[in-house]
Amino acid sequence: MSTVLIVGASVGGVKTAQALRAAGHEGRIILVEAEAVPHPYDRPPLSKSYLSPDAGLSQIALVPNGDLDAIDVELITGVAATSLDPANKKLRLSDGTEQPYDTLVIATGARARPSPWGEGPGLHVLRTSSDAEKLRAELVPGRRILIVGAGFIGAEVAGTAVKAGLQVTMVDPLPAPMSRVLNEEVGHIFGQKHREEGVNTVLGHTVTSVVKAEDLFHVELSNAEWHVADAVLVGIGAIVNTEWLEGSGVALENGVLCGPDLAALGVDDIYAVGDVCRWTSNQSTHTMRLEHWTNAVDQALIAAHNIVSSEEPRHYDPVEYVWSDQYDWKIQVVGRTGSEDFKVVGSPGESRFAVTYSDGTSLVGAVIVNWPRALVACRRAVGQRTRAETVRADLEQLLATAKRSSSGHG
Numbered sequence: 001m002s003t004v005l006i007v008g009a010s011v012g013g014v015k016t017a018q019a020l021r022a023a024g025h026e027g028r029i030i031l032v033e034a035e036a037v038p039h040p041y042d043r044p045p046l047s048k049s050y051l052s053p054d055a056g057l058s059q060i061a062l063v064p065n066g067d068l069d070a071i072d073v074e075l076i077t078g079v080a081a082t083s084l085d086p087a088n089k090k091l092r093l094s095d096g097t098e099q100p101y102d103t104l105v106i107a108t109g110a111r112a113r114p115s116p117w118g119e120g121p122g123l124h125v126l127r128t129s130s131d132a133e134k135l136r137a138e139l140v141p142g143r144r145i146l147i148v149g150a151g152f153i154g155a156e157v158a159g160t161a162v163k164a165g166l167q168v169t170m171v172d173p174l175p176a177p178m179s180r181v182l183n184e185e186v187g188h189i190f191g192q193k194h195r196e197e198g199v200n201t202v203l204g205h206t207v208t209s210v211v212k213a214e215d216l217f218h219v220e221l222s223n224a225e226w227h228v229a230d231a232v233l234v235g236i237g238a239i240v241n242t243e244w245l246e247g248s249g250v251a252l253e254n255g256v257l258c259g260p261d262l263a264a265l266g267v268d269d270i271y272a273v274g275d276v277c278r279w280t281s282n283q284s285t286h287t288m289r290l291e292h293w294t295n296a297v298d299q300a301l302i303a304a305h306n307i308v309s310s311e312e313p314r315h316y317d318p319v320e321y322v323w324s325d326q327y328d329w330k331i332q333v334v335g336r337t338g339s340e341d342f343k344v345v346g347s348p349g350e351s352r353f354a355v356t357y358s359d360g361t362s363l364v365g366a367v368i369v370n371w372p373r374a375l376v377a378c379r380r381a382v383g384q385r386t387r388a389e390t391v392r393a394d395l396e397q398l399l400a401t402a403k404r405s406s407s408g409h410g
Helices: 011-023 129-136 152-163 184-197 293-308 372-384 388-407
Strands: 003-007 028-033 073-077 081-085 090-093 098-100 103-106 110-112 144-148 167-172 200-203 207-213 216-221 226-229 231-234 238-240 256-258 270-272 277-280 321-326 329-335 342-347 352-358 363-369
Touching: 003 011, 003 098, 011 028, 011 293, 103 293, 144 152, 144 226, 152 167, 152 184, 152 321, 184 200, 184 321, 184 342, 216 231, 256 270, 270 277, 270 293, 293 321, 329 372, 342 388, 352 372, 352 388, 363 372, 372 388
Parallel strands: 003 028, 003 103, 028 073, 103 270, 144 167, 144 231, 167 200, 256 277
Antiparallel strands: 081 090, 090 098, 110 238, 207 216, 216 226, 321 329, 329 363, 342 352, 352 363
């Protein structure tokens, strides 16, 4: 029987293992994870619920205890992949051993981009459970934390830290939070929310130096301001974990290059899923790489199917989806956002609204806050490439109906 070796036991790797069994793979499945953890865990809670004082790793387990054993998946933790020999189908690990395989799935994800100001106590990045546990110790009421980066991770930690009673300053070179994804005008809506909740936002400026003296961090900004903090979180992006593949023949370009079927280019019997996968969609000539939880789950299903049923390959053409919890806002993003052709439906002041993005004709993406019916409508419309004006009119009608209902009319 054939052996499928999966490198990386985050959501993409674990879901691939489960999907392989569900698809009928009867051979060995080996899951290798570099982190020395007792079981695979989910990463989205690391910037939110896992930072609470009573959180434990078992609460964010990807599978219940024994679930991998129940489907006969062998888990090896605490060893990292160091090199690959595709010609002989062998993976070398950091403990000096080699693992043979028939099919390999690369799910090594990405790591936090390191701080430009070095490392040490009180200076944090956030990507692993260990990172979160170190950061959790800093979240003491009354302390001051400065967050470098107002992307999704920085914004989520800001919300968590404010709720924990800290004084929070968030710095980003762009003029609005999350504007790399949502565009500047929409980002300002979220910047206003952070300010209303008590975050000191310093946007449009960079950090020029971070100096620690007597257990305090003295942070200088490009506008000549100085800020003092008890802790600093650096959230400035991620770096894909592909160094171990250099020289192997696997095609690399800020990720593992794959075709629409998620098979790696340049080699045989190798697939990639999750943050590390850069693939070409049937809908575009450009390659894409997404760092979304749902992307990893959906790719795992495709890769598993194609491994088990290679004679009937499926292609990966997703409607992108990601979510974020900040304060009392459930933020859900579908499709491709950020275009300048956008419209806000509803009122951010009432904490229920949608931002719809168009390519000039069709709806291509949306940001939805606290509005489940709008999410359903927008996901369907993006998938069907419905005219943007039609979707916007439908959302306005939904809103009007909801208001009439809540006011007791109709």
